[in-house]
Amino acid sequence: MSKSTPIPKVGPSTLNAPGKMAASKEEKIREMIEKMDKDLDEWVESRPKREPDKEAWTEDNWEEEMKKHPAFCSEPPEDIDDAEKYPAWAALQAIKYDEDDTPEEKALQYKDEGNYYFKLKLYKKATIAYTIGLQQKCQKPEVNAILLTNRAAAHFHLGNNRTALGDVTKAKELKPDHVKALNRGALCCMELKQFADAVTWCDELLRLTPENKTIQQLRAKADKLKRAQEKDRRKAQAQEKKQKAQHNRLLQAIKSRGIQLQMPDSRDSSDEDDVAESMDRLQLASLEASFPSTGAKVCLDESNCLVWPVMFMYPEYMQTDFIQEFHEESRLADHLDAMFGSERAPWDVEGKYKSHNIEVYFEETSKSKLHKVTPETILKDILSDPRYKVLAGTPSFILLPKACRFTEEYLRKAADASVS
Amino acid sequence: MGEQQQLEEMLPFLSLTSRPDVRATALQYLLGVTASKNSAEFFLKNKVFIEKILSLTEDSEASIAKDSYLCLINLTAYGKFCKVLLEDYDPVPKFVHTVTNPESEFADSACMILSNITREESGAQKVLDSLVKGDIGLAKVVEVFCHEGYNKKGKQLHYIGPMLSNLTQLREARQFILDHDRCVVQRLLPFTQYQGSVIRRGGIVGALKNCCFETAHHEWLLSDDVDILPFLMLPLAGPEEIAEDEMEQLPDELQYLGEDKQREEEPNIRQMLLETLLQLCATKHGRKTLRDKHIYYILRELHTWESQPGLKQAVENVVQILISDEPEDVNNLNEVQIPEGVQKQLDQLQREEQQ
Numbered sequence: 213m214s215k216s217t218p219i220p221k222v223g224p225s226t227l228n229a230p231g232k233m234a235a236s237k238e239e240k241i242r243e244m245i246e247k248m249d250k251d252l253d254e255w256v257e258s259r260p261k262r263e264p265d266k267e268a269w270t271e272d273n274w275e276e277e278m279k280k281h282p283a284f285c286s287e288p289p290e291d292i293d294d295a296e297k298y299p300a301w302a303a304l305q306a307i308k309y310d311e312d313d314t315p316e317e318k319a320l321q322y323k324d325e326g327n328y329y330f331k332l333k334l335y336k337k338a339t340i341a342y343t344i345g346l347q348q349k350c351q352k353p354e355v356n357a358i359l360l361t362n363r364a365a366a367h368f369h370l371g372n373n374r375t376a377l378g379d380v381t382k383a384k385e386l387k388p389d390h391v392k393a394l395n396r397g398a399l400c401c402m403e404l405k406q407f408a409d410a411v412t413w414c415d416e417l418l419r420l421t422p423e424n425k426t427i428q429q430l431r432a433k434a435d436k437l438k439r440a441q442e443k444d445r446r447k448a449q450a451q452e453k454k455q456k457a458q459h460n461r462l463l464q465a466i467k468s469r470g471i472q473l474q475m476p477d478s479r480d481s482s483d484e485d486d487v488a489e490s491m492d493r494l495q496l497a498s499l500e501a502s503f504p505s506t507g508a509k510v511c512l513d514e515s516n517c518l519v520w521p522v523m524f525m526y527p528e529y530m531q532t533d534f535i536q537e538f539h540e541e542s543r544l545a546d547h548l549d550a551m552f553g554s555e556r557a558p559w560d561v562e563g564k565y566k567s568h569n570i571e572v573y574f575e576e577t578s579k580s581k582l583h584k585v586t587p588e589t590i591l592k593d594i595l596s597d598p599r600y601k602v603l604a605g606t607p608s609f610i611l612l613p614k615a616c617r618f619t620e621e622y623l624r625k626a627a628d629a630s631v632s
Numbered sequence: 633m634g635e636q637q638q639l640e641e642m643l644p645f646l647s648l649t650s651r652p653d654v655r656a657t658a659l660q661y662l663l664g665v666t667a668s669k670n671s672a673e674f675f676l677k678n679k680v681f682i683e684k685i686l687s688l689t690e691d692s693e694a695s696i697a698k699d700s701y702l703c704l705i706n707l708t709a710y711g712k713f714c715k716v717l718l719e720d721y722d723p724v725p726k727f728v729h730t731v732t733n734p735e736s737e738f739a740d741s742a743c744m745i746l747s748n749i750t751r752e753e754s755g756a757q758k759v760l761d762s763l764v765k766g767d768i769g770l771a772k773v774v775e776v777f778c779h780e781g782y783n784k785k786g787k788q789l790h791y792i793g794p795m796l797s798n799l800t801q802l803r804e805a806r807q808f809i810l811d812h813d814r815c816v817v818q819r820l821l822p823f824t825q826y827q828g829s830v831i832r833r834g835g836i837v838g839a840l841k842n843c844c845f846e847t848a849h850h851e852w853l854l855s856d857d858v859d860i861l862p863f864l865m866l867p868l869a870g871p872e873e874i875a876e877d878e879m880e881q882l883p884d885e886l887q888y889l890g891e892d893k894q895r896e897e898e899p900n901i902r903q904m905l906l907e908t909l910l911q912l913c914a915t916k917h918g919r920k921t922l923r924d925k926h927i928y929y930i931l932r933e934l935h936t937w938e939s940q941p942g943l944k945q946a947v948e949n950v951v952q953i954l955i956s957d958e959p960e961d962v963n964n965l966n967e968v969q970i971p972e973g974v975q976k977q978l979d980q981l982q983r984e985e986q987q
Contacts, residue, residue, distance in 0.1 A: 415819065419775060423813045431815060432857055439862070439885045446888035 319350035323359055330366055338366040357387035364396050373403045389420055398430060407438030462512055469518070469540075469592060474577065474601040508536045510605060517541060520591065523608035524551075528618045529559045538591055544572055544609070545587035564613040571619070573610040577601050581630040582610065582623065636674070639665070639681070646684040652693050659688060659699045666706035672713040679720070682707075686721060694737060701741035708748035714755050724749075724762035731792070732768050732776050734784050743791035747835075750798035759795075760805055770799070770808050771816075778819045793823070793835020800842035809839065810849045817843065817853070821863040824905075830898050833867075837904045840864070844911040847918075847964055854912070854921045861912075861921065862886060864905055865930050867896035872933045881926040899940055906946040913953045914966045923954055 269277045278284045313321070322345030329338035342363035350356055364379035377400040383393040394417045401410035414431035418424065466473065508521035522538040524547075525531075535547060548567040551557075557565055573582040576599040585594055594600060595607060612619040644650065645658035662681070665671050675681050685707075688700035707713045717723060730742035750756040763770045776782050777792040799805040809816045823836040840860070844853070853860045862885035869886055871893040879887050896902050909927075912918040928951065935947045953965075970978075 415778070415815075418815050422771065422815070425813075428815050428857075431818070432859075435818070436856065436859070443884040443887050446890060450888045450890065 315348040316350045316352055316355060319345045319348040319355050319359065321345075322348065323355070323362065326359075326362055326366070330362065333369070335366040335369045339363050339370070342366065353386040354390075357383040357390050357393060360386070361390060361393040361396060364393070364400070368396060368400060368403075373400045376400050377404065384416075388416075391417065391420055394420070395427075398427070398434070402430070402434060402437075405437075405441065407434045407441055410434035411438065458512075462510065462518075465512055465516065465518055466510075469596050470598070471595045472598075472601045473605070474603050508534070508606075513539075518592070520595075520602075521606050522547075522591070523606050525608060525610050526559075526565070526612075527610060527622060528612065528616075531557070531559050538607075540592035540595070541590050543588055543590050544585065544594075548572075548587055564616060565611075569614050571612050571614055573612065574600055574608070575610065577603060579630055580626075582626045585609075635665075636678075639674075639678070643680065643684070646681075646688065648687060648691065652696070655688075655691075656693065656696050656699070659685075659696055659703075663699050663703050663706070666703045672707055672710035675707060676713060676716055679716075682717065682721070686723065689726075689738070697738060698741070701738050701745070705741060705744045705748065708745050711752050711755075714749045714752065718749065718755060718758045722762075724759050725766050725768075728763065728766065728768050728773070731789065732772055734782055736783065736787070737785050739783050739785070739787040739789060740791065743789055743795065747791045747794040747798065750795055753801055756798050756802050756805070760799055760802055764804075770805065771814075774809075774816055774819065788829065788832075790829040790832040790835070793829075793832040794838070795835070796820070797835045797838030797842065800839045806843050806846055809843055810846055810852075812852060812857075817860070818858055821858070821860060824863045825866050830901070833896070834898060834901050834904070837867075837901050837908070841904045841908040841911065844908045847911075847915050847966060850912060850915045850918045854918060859883075861925055861927065864908055865927050868902065868905055868934050869893060869930045870895045870933055870937055872937070874929055874933070878926070878929045882929060883925055886927075886930060895934070895937070899943060902938075902943055903946060906943065906950060909950045910946075910953070913950060915964055916958070919953060919958070922950075928954055 322341050326338045326341035326345065329335070329341060342359045345359045346356060346363075360379045360383035364376040364383065367373075367376035367379065377397060380393040380397040380400065383390055384397065387393070394413055398410050398413035398417065401407070401413055411431055411434050414427050414434060417427045418431070421427065510518055510520045513519055518540045520538045520540065522535040524533040524535065526533075533551065538547065545567065548570055552565050552567040552570065556563055567587075570587070572585050572587055574585060574594065574597075575582055578601070583597075583599060591607070595602060600607075612622060639662070642658045642661065645654045646662070647655075650658075662685070665674070685700045685703045689697050689704070691697045691700065708717065724746070727742040727746050730736050731739050731746065733739065736742070746759060750759050760770070763773065773792060774796070777789060777796070783789060796805075796809075800809060809820070817840075820836050820839065823832055824840070826833050826836070840863075843849070844860075852858060862883045865883075865886055869889055871889065871891045873891075874882075896905065909922070912922060931947055931951050931954075935944060935951070938944045938947060959965075
């Protein structure tokens with residue numbers, strides 16, 4: 213290892229120790245200093261007085277002024293070209309951008325400025341510089357193509373892929389063989405998941421650089437993703453179609469049984485025109501489970517029978533039971549036996565609710581009238597009753613105990629309320 | 633021979649200096665002659681007419697230039713004529729220029745002529761040599777072919793398809809299309825489903841089939857870099873619903889095709905597609921890929937649907953290989969030596985089947 217010759221140490225040069233000075237000498241010096249101070253004051257006083265500087269920042273306005281000054285501001289002002297308002301900016305620009313510069317020179321200078329910001333990853337500032345560059349209306353399409361492509365790159369890094377794609381598309385029109393623009397276009401399309409377009413951009417690139425491995429790989433990737441995307445679209449379509457077919461079968465089954473449906477919020481919809489036209493839509497909507505928490509919804513089983521969700525209501529105790537799957541061929545009694553055969557409901561404090569002791573009613577909604585049904589009836593027959601309307605996709609029944617004061621009262625009240 | 637005399641009398645009217653209407657009429661007569669049987673013989677004996685026709689393709693009257701192109705299309709249907717044309721007049725650069733000229737009205741006609749000329753191997757070689765030597769290479773021709781709307785006069789250039797198919801009978805052309813460092817075959821693949829033209833579709837399938845004879849490239853063709861298989865299978869897939877569990881095993885492109893999916897309607901193209909699959913089955917890697925991608929499900933449906941016995945057989949040939957056990961120590965079935973006696977028996981069986 214080579215070594216440089218050591219530098220000799222340098223110390224403070226030794227001075228002769230100061231001796232004591234005569235007192236008279238000390239005094240002389242003081243006098244001299246005082247005289248010099250006086251002379252200086254006189255000289256300052258003798259200078260012509262100056263008006264206070266109007267441009268100077270005062271204690272009141274310094275913050276505002278500082279914001280305007282190019283040395284301190286964080287963002288260039290919007291109306292930067294207003295020289296009177298921003299003299300410092302105008303001065304700076306005059307240094308950098310000579311009025312006599314041609315639009316092309318100016319455009320290139322702004323390009324350099326943009327590139328400078330770009331390198332510092334200040335992409336927002338870079339886009340502004342490129343934009344001003346484009347505003348110079350340079351006549352050379354190549355220059356504008358470069359400005360657009362660079363702005364696209366900055367936008368790309370900001371995540372503005374659509375804007376970036378717009379820029380490179382314009383750049384391509386100006387200069388069809390601008391490799392960087394084509395490259396950026398392909399990348400933007402990938403980000404935007406427009407894979408078919410990405411393939412097209414790659415193809416144009418490959419026309420210019422047929423053996424570019426990176427682009428070949430990008431193209432293969434885009435092509436593969438494109439096909440996967442198409443499959444997903446087809447799959448979604450197929451599933452939608454299948455669901456629709458299932459729905460139609462369901463509606464057909466309901467219609468053929470003469471069962472009427474009603475939306476939860478609409479009253480009896482007897483407007484003929486309306487019904488005829490929007491029947492299918494209405495019915496589809498009216499089948500959506502109105503008790504989303506349960507997720508239960510009428511459906512067809514393998515033997516083409518309807519299975520309904522059914523609601524039992526017990527007004528005496530303000531209780532309800534929800535039966536998720538009530539086969540249309542089942543009798544009310546079947547469910548009552550299962551529910552009230554041996555076990556007693558927790559709310560049934562008096563023990564009145566036994567399967568043989570329960571009366572079942574349904575409400576004719578249009579007339580608010582109660583109709584009694586025998587428990588031996590199967591669900592299908594009840595629902596086909598022209599007076600019955602299935603509300604919100606869920607048939608419901610009112611259950612009351614036989615020979616009970618509450619029942620009598622309840623029925624009387626219901627009769628009073630009914631519309632005749 | 634009266635006609636000979638008649639035609640000779642017309643000769644002066646066919647020069648570029650004659651009156652245009654007379655020229656047009658004379659050429660129209662000549663066009664009629666080219667359409668008749670064995671007319672090529674006459675032209676080969678009277679080459680001056682060939683020269684006239686060639687020069688009239690440059691006629692400023694569009695209708696005359698068009699008719700002279702039509703004459704050439706008719707005449708190049710004869711292999712013997714093509715040979716003479718290529719040997720004596722070196723017309724390929726001119727036609728290639730016409731094809732690749734975006735403003736040309738006659739680009740399609742020139743395509744058809746090139747397609748005719750390349751049918752025989754010697755002609756294909758001449759055209760390929762000319763492309764390699766000339767300023768417009770095969771790459772440009774492929775480029776023009778893939779670029780829809782390239783010709784500003786609305787010429788479709790579909791006949792570049794059959795031309796490529798013809799050229800790929802040459803190893804050199806196959807090597808170009810299978811260049812791993814370029815993106816050529818990848819760009820041709822989508823045209824196996826090109827609904828706009830059976831000519832284009834057939835041409836590309838033919839070219840792909842020829843390329844699949846290059847067994848050394850099978851692995852690459854079936855890799856993600858190219859992924860040829862879905863493009864060969866899609867035209868063979870139909871609208872039949874495939875059980876979901878089976879469908880999920882198929883390549884993405886072959887899933888959920890829907891009930892409006894149409895199979896390739898042209899039996900010849902189906903035939904070529906099946907032959908291409910059979911070629912891919914020649915290599916062990918090919919067979920493995922075809923099995924792994926479960927294309928059997930597609931072939932099964934095709935077999936049920938196919939009404940032509942020859943094609944049904946072609947499906948069976950592929951399926952037979954896919955479902956049989958892998959032979960030991962054989963990588964390339966094309967290289968298997970078949971004992972002479974067995975070969976004779978096989979030929980006999982095939983003859984019987986055909987009868």
